[in-house]
Amino acid sequence: MATPNLTTSTRFKCAHCGDAATGSIMDKQGNPFCCQGCASVHSLLHQYNMGNFYDLSDLKAVKPREIESSRYDHLDDPSVQALFFTYQDDKVYKVSLKLPQIHCAACIYLLENLYRFDAGVIRSEVDFLKKEAHLTVKKEGLPFKALVILLAQLGYEPHLHHGLDSNKGVADEEKALIRRLAVAGFIFGNIMLLSFPEYLSPGGVKEPLLRSVIQTLIILLSLPLLFYSGRSYFEQAWLGIRKRDLNIDIPIALGMVALFGRSVFEIVSGTGHGYMDSLAALIFFLLIGRYFQQKTYDHLSFERDYRSFFPLGVTRVQANQPNEEVAISKLAPGDHILVRNDEIIPADSILNSASTLIDYSFVTGESALQEKFRGDVLYAGGKIAGPMVELEVIKAVAQGYLTRLWNQEYFSKGQDDRFKTITNRISQYFTPAVLILAFGGLFFWLPSSPGTAFQVFAAVLIIACPCALALSAPFTFGHAIRILGRNGLFVKNSAVVDKLSQLKQIVFDKTGTLTRRDQAELDLSGLDWDEKDQILVKTACQHSTHPLSRQLAAELQCAVYDKTELYDEQQGRGILAIVQGHEVVIGSAAMVGLNEVVQNQGTRVYIRIDQTLLGFARFKNHYRSGMEESVSSLGDNYELAVLSGDNDQERHYLHGVFGQDTNIRFNQSPADKLEAIQSMKQQQAGLLMMVGDGLNDAAALRQADIGMAVSEKSGQFTPASDAIIDAEQLSKLHQLLRFARQTRLIIFSNLSLSLIYNITGLSFALSGLLTPVVSAILMPVSSITVVLNATLMNRYFARKNKLR
Amino acid sequence: MEIIVLLICISLLVALGFLWAFIWSIRSGQYDDNYTPGIRILFEDSNQTSDKQPKA
Secondary structure, three states, rough: OOOOOOOOOOEEEEOOOOOOOOOOOEEEOOEEOOHHHHHHHHHHHHOOOOOOHHHHHHOOOOOOOOOOOOHHHHOOOOOHHHHEEEOOOOOOOEEEOOOOOOHHHHHHHHHHHHHHHHOEEEEEEOOOOOEEEEEEOOOOOHHHHHHHHHHOOOOOOOOOOOOOOHHHHHHHHHHHHHHHHHHHHHHHHHHHHHHHHHOOOOOOOOOHHHHHHHHHHHHHHHHHHHHHHHHHHHHHHHHHHOOOOOOHHHHHHHHHHHHHHHHHHHHHHOOOOOHHHHHHEEEEEEEEHHHHHHOOOOOOOOOOOHHHHHEEEEEEEOOEEEEEEEEEEHHHOEEEEEEOOOOOOEOOOOEOEEEEEOOOHHHOOOOOOEEEEEEEOOOOOOOOEEEOOOEEOOOOHHHOOOHHHHHHHHOOOHHOOOOOOHHHHHHHHHHHHHHHHHHHHHHHHOOOOOOHHHHHHHHHHHHHOOOOHHHHHHHHHHHHHHHHHOOOEOOOOHHHHHOOOOEEEEEHHHHHHHHHEEEEEEEEOOOOOHHHHHHHHHHHHHHOOOHHHHHHHHHOOOOOOOOOOEEEOOOOOEEEEEOOEEEEEEOOOOOOOOOOOOOOOOOOEEEEEOOOOEEEEEEEEEEEEEEEEHHHHOOOOOEEEEOOOOHHHHHHHHHHOOOOOEEEEOOOOOHHHHHHHHHHOOOOOOOOEEOOOOHHHEEEEEHHOEEEEEEOOOOOOOOOEEEEEHHHHHHHHHHHHHHHHHHHHHHHHHHHHHHHHHHHHHHHOOOOOOHHHHHHHHHHHHHHHHHHHHHHHHHHHHOOOOOO | HHHHHHHHHHEEEEHHHHHHHHHHHHHHOOOOOOOOOHHOOOOOOOOOOOOOOOOO
């Protein structure tokens, strides 16, 4: 977010990106620009006859970044290229690039006309929702590196990281499901048509040839239905039996077998028409439910590993040779690398430059910048804030502290036996009940009439087949996923909604979750000064590149002196300047001559002018608006806790918001957070959710029953999690969770509905009166009621909670 | 009555053809992106090169 800069006039609007422009940069036609980058893209667009861009653009075009082409040198490495190319031969390559800057129709226009900028581009196609561009490029004309530079020049710097295809597996699964659904729908329709004569007159078609053709076709059609479309239900049921878990798929599979077996028997023996139409309807509805409950968000990924956060390549310094860009996976201990301002340190290393400031907030949650000196060990994941530094790598990337934490075994969330979906919990009672009834019916009728006994046995299994029950959860949660998604909470799958509805404990991270990451508030109340002092301070600060002095200068809304007589910035200590004959000292306590060491008071910057100590400016966290209300209303229903990587300067405030007896811990390392979550889980106090962002929470997010990652803007990269919440919507968390809780009511009302149908049907079955027509009516009617009920109740609860 | 048997078989074949066409359209990625093409068609002079992409 741009801080308002008062010195720039807002009379001009940049003709490219729409930002405020000073008017000092203009082209020959008199169009104003905010920066040289925008001006050059503008002229480039006109040069290549792409003026249309501005007709489509919302005047929010992407601001191009300054590019150092050497940054991309590693892209010439074939092994790096292979990570991105989807296809290549001697002449062309195809590549899919993630361009998070894509945001409007003009972006599509520009990127799809890329061939006008360079003849090497054969074809370019944008996938707007995924924010991806699929490019086919001539190898000779435009090598990969040049392509990336071209895009970056236009303002679309590709996000070059590993793991681009993390959604691919999900997409493939969805396609397979659609195929099964299509086949089931086709067979359902045809069997219905072929069975139609049966519905009109009992006995159906009397003509022998036609009758045998119809019946043969029905049996033939039902084979792919059972063995292709319905296969997964048998697999799940078998899995359940092997794990001694009476899941919902067992009665479904039994019902399918009973329907199929009895139908084949009736048709072959000539005693009846069979129930294939019911079987087809059953499988078709079940698959629709399964399709409906999954909703994928193209622009989000729930499965990111640490590599997505690191740069792909880094500059390696070589003795007697020019520097080269290498892929970070090739870094070895002993290598010397250069890391620039705002870049992430890729591997644990030792600082070789005199000193630097490091922003570890992403790794530790600690918001204050850390000062490091020559010889200090820097951990991977920190961001350099300041001039370029040289580092000596001490551990390969895969061996680093963070990477190892990430790769610990329990990260494979496979052993998630703690949670059973609501449907499977119900089926623990349902399945045995059905089996007892079926066998009870069988043994009751067996002595008197064996024929009826087997009919009743099959009929019970058929009618008890919990179609409505199995549809209830997918439709309820499917709707809930969509409603939550519209309100900025994106969940991975329906099981997450199920878990959310039973949530008992919530653990918050502080930095970036409760507070905003992008702005720290500057507290000037510790200063006793007049405007003259402020002018002196601002004059001194404006020379500095240190982020704290820059923010201080931006905060002071006063004039400045033109001249500074003397300026000396002492790395890691502060600034000493002489302005208008006054000695201005800004910096640490030691810099202004104080001996006191104040612990845990946030980041203080002391100011001394001549011999008078004016006091200090304090940088403190900025809490999200609406957070307090949300937290206090969450406190009514959930047990809350806070795990912060930051120091405890805000303990008092947080206890005020969360309540005095809330568990609030400070100075938590990523490993501490992980342990805290583990021990909380062991207390068996119910399902636990961790809300956090950044790499420091990554381990805790995965360990919690639900990991909810906070995303400042869509397209930002979040660690692997079960749900992603838009930071703006965090203040609505209590509403969203209340809605999730109410989905249980919907499930239970559906459950009672489907039980009523089952009992009605069972009374038919046990008395031996179940006919194909009764079955063919009962099955769809019960399913449709359940679906309707789920839809209507979801809408009602969404509206009640003021959700969109 | 034989004619009905014949018709049933033919209609089934036609329906199978459509089923195949649907599955083919999924496989060939026609449903992968159902948003961007709607924007693309509105561009004034969208003269994309007509080169077919090489088969991957």
